[in-house]
Amino acid sequence: MPTLGLVSITYRKLTPARIIPLVREAGLSAIEWGSDIHVPPSDLENARRVGEMTREAGLTVSSYGSYYRLGTGQDFTPYLMAAEALGAPMIRIWAGTKDSALVDEDIFAAWAAEAKAVSRMAAERGITVAFEYHHGTLTDTAASAVALIKAVDEPNCRLYWQPEFAKPQDVILADLELVAPFVDLCHVFTWNPDHSRRPLVDGREVWREYLTRVPAWEEKPLLLEFVPGDDPALLATEAAALRDIISGL
Numbered sequence: 001m002p003t004l005g006l007v008s009i010t011y012r013k014l015t016p017a018r019i020i021p022l023v024r025e026a027g028l029s030a031i032e033w034g035s036d037i038h039v040p041p042s043d044l045e046n047a048r049r050v051g052e053m054t055r056e057a058g059l060t061v062s063s064y065g066s067y068y069r070l071g072t073g074q075d076f077t078p079y080l081m082a083a084e085a086l087g088a089p090m091i092r093i094w095a096g097t098k099d100s101a102l103v104d105e106d107i108f109a110a111w112a113a114e115a116k117a118v119s120r121m122a123a124e125r126g127i128t129v130a131f132e133y134h135h136g137t138l139t140d141t142a143a144s145a146v147a148l149i150k151a152v153d154e155p156n157c158r159l160y161w162q163p164e165f166a167k168p169q170d171v172i173l174a175d176l177e178l179v180a181p182f183v184d185l186c187h188v189f190t191w192n193p194d195h196s197r198r199p200l201v202d203g204r205e206v207w208r209e210y211l212t213r214v215p216a217w218e219e220k221p222l223l224l225e226f227v228p229g230d231d232p233a234l235l236a237t238e239a240a241a242l243r244d245i246i247s248g249l
Contacts, residue, residue, distance in 0.1 A: 002218050004242055005030030005062050007187060007225040008038045011232060016050045020057045022232055026239035030062035032092070032185075032223050039064065039086055041078035047085035055087070062221040063130070063185060064088035068118075070096045070111040070138075076118045083127055090128040090185065092160060093118065095137040100144035111138060112151035119154035130158040130184055142175035149182050162187040162225075163210065166195070173213065180214045188242060189226040197228045200241040207245045222246070 005028050011019055016038050023031055031054055033039040039047050054061050064083040068074050070093070083091045096103065096111045103111075119129045131139050131148070139145040145159060161183040163172050190203030200207075211217045224242060227234050 002246060003030045003060065003062055003221040004028050004239065004246075005032065005059075005221055005223045006235070007032045007034070007065060007223045009034040009036065009065060010225050010227050011230065012037050013230075014232065016053060018232075020053055020059065022235055023059060024057055026236040027243070028059075028224070028235075028239050030060045030221055030223070032063040032065045032221075033061060033086060033088070034065040035067055035079065035082065039082060041066070041082040044081060044085045047082045051085065051087040061086055061088045062223060063090040063092055065092045067094065069094040070114050071107070072097060076121060080118075080121055080125065080127070083122075084125055088127070090130055090158075091122060092130055092132055092185075094134070095131045095139045095145075095148055097136065098138075099136060099140045100138050103138060108138065108148075108151070112148060115148070115152045115157060116154055119152060119157040123154065123156045128156045128158055128184065129154075130160050133159055133161045133179070135164075142178040145179050146182065158182055158184040160185050160187060161214070162189070163206075165191040166193045169206065173209065176210060176213050183214050183220070185221045185223065186211075186214070186217075187225045188222050189224065191226070197226055199228060199234075200224070200238045201244070204241065204245050204248070208248055211246070211249060 006023050066079045068079045122129045133139045138148045159182045190198045190200050224238050
């Protein structure tokens with residue numbers, strides 16, 4: 001049974017004290033806490049407190065959704081310390097600041113070397129580092145994402161995954177086939193091709209197809225994101241749709 005949870009930035013306007021009971025009431029079991037609002041890397045006491053609140057509610061911290069980006073001169077140490085204080089086994093990071101087509105060999109090599117360094121720092125604390133799968137970074141295509149993972153060549157350097165609904169379904173599936181061996185967490189939502197949001201239930205069949213292509217998907221966190229209208233009242237319905245998706249596999 002996979003871990004089903006929520007990405008906290010779905011509800012940026014809510015406090016952790018409000019998000020935690022929402023997650024419990026929806027029958028979910030985990031939260032990815034974001035570093036921009038809920039668990040900033042500059043406040044370790046808050047990180048410890050949010051981690052404790054999460055566990056006291058019977059939930060787990062699946063991951064720390066950081067906004068550390070390769071190639072920007074950021075210090076990774078505060079993010080690593082916050083993840084450790086939070087009790088997060090995984091830190092989400094971003095693979096640079098440009099689409100892969102705009103990055104030359106030297107920049108690619110420099111960013112891969114930086115990723116190797118932060119992966120080794122995280123490994124010393126037993127933490128995995130995983131790249132957001134996103135445009136505007138080196139993980140904007142499946143081929144570039146795999147090339148980056150192979151260039152970093154560290155066992156604790158992995159990938160998040162989410163579909164790019166603007167692409168045709170056959171392209172999404174072909175891309176997923178390439179990256180699936182490196183995916184450790186999925187952000188789950190349903191969009192139209194223009195990125196307008198739809199209820200997750202509308203994507204039930206495509207998500208079943210996606211998950212069957214991810215090795216050992218049953219062991220990996222599946223986290224809801226982009227709830228329609230950012231409406232807390234819809235979380236329980238979205239969670240029920242997610243449970244229905246995996247029940248059909």
